Amino acid sequence: GDSVTQMEGPVTLSEEAFLTINCTYTATGYPSLFWYVQYPGEGLQLLLKATKADDKGSNKGFEATYRKETTSFHLEKGSVQVSDSAVYFCALSEASGTYKYIFGTGTRLKVLA
Amino acid sequence: DSGVTQTPKHLITATGQRVTLRCSPRSGDLSVYWYQQSLDQGLQFLIQYYNGEERAKGNILERFSAQQFPDLHSELNLSSLELGDSALYFCASSGPSGRAYEQFFGPGTRLTVL
Numbered sequence: 180g181d182s183v184t185q186m187e188g189p190v191t192l193s194e195e196a197f198l199t200i201n202c203t204y205t206a207t208g209y210p211s212l213f214w215y216v217q218y219p220g221e222g223l224q225l226l227l228k229a230t231k232a233d234d235k236g237s238n239k240g241f242e243a244t245y246r247k248e249t250t251s252f253h254l255e256k257g258s259v260q261v262s263d264s265a266v267y268f269c270a271l272s273e274a275s276g277t278y279k280y281i282f283g284t285g286t287r288l289k290v291l292a
Numbered sequence: 293d294s295g296v297t298q299t300p301k302h303l304i305t306a307t308g309q310r311v312t313l314r315c316s317p318r319s320g321d322l323s324v325y326w327y328q329q330s331l332d333q334g335l336q337f338l339i340q341y342y343n344g345e346e347r348a349k350g351n352i353l354e355r356f357s358a359q360q361f362p363d364l365h366s367e368l369n370l371s372s373l374e375l376g377d378s379a380l381y382f383c384a385s386s387g388p389s390g391r392a393y394e395q396f397f398g399p400g401t402r403l404t405v406l
Binding site for chain 2: 213215221222223224225228268272278279280281282283284285
């Protein structure tokens with residue numbers, strides 16, 4: 180079945196450092212891909228999305244490109260802030276049928292001032 | 293604010309009991325999804341309803357059931373609760389078509405089983 184693999188955390192960075200969180204997927208068809216963020220004590224918020232190959236999703240300085248050839252959707256940010264500290268989830272939505280989400284395990288990011 | 297509401301925010305109960313979690317989707321959304329977030333299992337899809345009908349089941353235990361009402365709100369019923377059922381339960385909704393380009397998540401209900 181479909182699956183999402185994320186890099187293990189936690190990831191600890193200094194403020195203004197470059198961030199990459201790796202995400203790869205296995206899917207039949209052409210799923211949509213998402214990054215969600217969960218701040219402490221809160222629910223999941225959509226960070227960005229891409230619905231087809233070579234699409235680039237971006238929001239709040241974060242970017243991710245849908246790479247079909249490498250089945251990847253890595254999250255990047257050029258300069259992280261303390262306020263970016265959260266758990267980041269990569270997810271795919273099935274290409275057909277129910278469109279339910281399959282989530283990666285989540286990567287905790289801690290940014291130090 | 294995603295527009296998805298969930299009640300209650302916290303629930304503490306004992307083993308063997310039954311609880312009901314409630315979710316109201318965003319206005320206009322026809323699909324409701326339930327997910328369980330636990331430390332050992334991560335975020336797991338439980339069940340989906342579309343316009344009142346069950347569309348898909350995931351890793352949902354037989355002790356759990358759900359339904360979606362004519363006004364599109366949904367309830368997740370958990371019975372014969374066990375310690376391992378302690379988790380965050382999220383509801384999400386998506387748009388008027390069956391295709392979920394994007395799901396909007398509620399704030400979750402934290403269930404603690406003692």
